[in-house]
Amino acid sequence: MQIVLFAKWPEAGKVKTRLSPIFDAEKCADFAELLIQCTMNKIALSKFTDRKLAIWPPYCVERARNKFQISTIPQSAGDLGDKMADVIQLGINAGSPCVILGCDVPHIDVGILNQAYDYLDSGNDVIGPTNDGGFYLIGLHRFDPVVFENIVWGGNQVFNQVMRNYFSAFNDRIYTLPLVRDLDEPDDVREVATTFEPIACFLKSLAIGDLRNSSND
Secondary structure: OEEEEEEEOOOOOOOOHHHOOOOOHHHHHHHHHHHHHHHHHHHOOOOOOEEEEEEEOHHHHHHHHHHHOOOEEEOOOOOHHHHHHHHHHHHHHOOOOEEEEEOOOOOOOHHHHHHHHHHHHOOOOEEEEEOOOOEEEEEEOOOOHHHHOOOOOOOOOHHHHHHHHHHHHHOOOOEEOOOEOOOOOHHHHHHHHOOOHHHHHHHHHOOOOOHHHHOOO
């Protein structure tokens, strides 16, 4: 069963820009790189053994493969829905369910990843919601592009819109994993740092204390 991590190449000024109140562009890129590495480390502890990284932009595939030492494929053109649909379709056409996991939840419990594996292994589809109305994981054993169409990506209704599309496509249940907080805003980083050591160490290396106060300066 294939799990594909979705990420942008960690280039300064191109990633994690919503963290600019607390990180400069270079540190945003360093943080994005940390998230990719930590997410890879986490899935290595899970039941998923067929692991890939889908990177944007496509010309960074070789750099990403060398840097992260993982099988790497390019994300396709289009919006996020187009990119996800292409990866899911390729994975399913290869003969097994396919899971997409974002790199904004490196603190996810391995048990949740294994729960997703078990759902799919039993012939069920699965999705994991985030606290801001999005989703951190989706796993499908059947494909219909409708699932990823007409989504307002970046909005607070993404999860609900995908659920609506899924029911429209398959008229069936998709199993829901526990809610996880993703790392988009300074307050997210502050909260996760209290329980996830790699993030706490990153902040400590920058001598950053109360991010809530820092984000309001």
